[in-house]
Structure formats: structure tokens, C-alpha cells
Amino acid sequence: MKLEKIDILDFNENVFKIIGKDYALLAAGDLKHHNAMTIGWGGLGFLWRKNVSMVFVKPTRYTYDFTEASDTYSINFFTPEDKEIISVFGSKSGRDCDKDAICNMEPIMLDGAIAYANARLVIVCKKIYHHDFDEALVPEDVKNMYYKDQKFHRVYYGEVISIYQAK
């Protein structure tokens, strides 16, 4: 299987399922210095006449250092057989170990973004905007569940540059 670029308008998957149920890896950086982590929150949509993605990154994640420093990021999706990848990238930090080596990952550059050749689907994005959740506007139950550490997610908006599918 090899990743091949598809027309963005031919993308035809259930976003609620592939992000909210299957999860994905958010990757940023370059071939030499990059990091990736599992994400279960995110979105795809349309803004400022652009196809966009939204990803939500806590500043405590090592990946945050890379989303901050990079102009691009990629969202990488895997098959159910690869659930170990989702588990390792969501439970270990790149600060402490080499997650790529643990999972035999194949990092590649796609249109200027770090991505994974062993993904089944890759969405390549160029950062266009970000903002931080405003504590005053976050509902109390959400605060109790996700923000006892007082570290609120930064939301990145990225223009979708390209989409690749394994064929």
C-alpha cells in the first residue's frame, strides 16, 4: 500500500467516527525533529474560503513544542489492526522515549509536513490561526473533567493542503 494524493472534494469519510472513535495521530516538525501524539478531538470544515482542520493541543504535550514551532502539521489515520500505535502514541511522551521506534513508524515529508507512510489516510495542513480556550467560558463540568491542571488546550486551525490515501 502506498499513499496517493486524492482530490480534497473526493474525501468521503465520517469525521465523527474517524476522529472521535478511531482516533488519529497529530504530527508536527520535520524528518529530523518531530513528534506525534494521539488525538481524539478535532474537526474538519470550511473557513475564510478555505478547507480547514481544527486540532486541540494541551500545552503540556511534547507535541505542542512542535505544533508551535512548525508551519504545518498532519493528521494521520490508521487501520483497526494498528490500534497499538494509537495506544502507544496516546500514553507515552516523546520526551521520554522514541515512539516512532517502538511502533516501527515510517516518517516522511508530504507537501512540507511530517507524516507517516504507514498511515491509511493523511490530512496535510498549514497553520493559519490559533487561540487558547478561555477558562471563563469553559463549562464547570468540562473544567472538572479535563482541566484540574488549569492547562487549557490551544486550538490550531490549519488549511487543508492535501489529502493522501493508501492505495
Ligand SMILES: Cc1cc2nc3c(=O)[nH]c(=O)nc-3n(C[C@H](O)[C@H](O)[C@H](O)COP(=O)(O)O)c2cc1C
Ligand atoms: C484516545 C486519546 C485521545 C487523545 N486526544 C488528545 C487531544 O485531542 N489533545 C491532546 O492534547 N491530547 C490528547 N490525548 C493525550 C496525548 O495523546 C498524550 O498525552 C500523549 O502521551 C502526549 O504525547 P507527547 O508528550 O509525546 O506529545 C489523547 C490521548 C488518547 C489516549
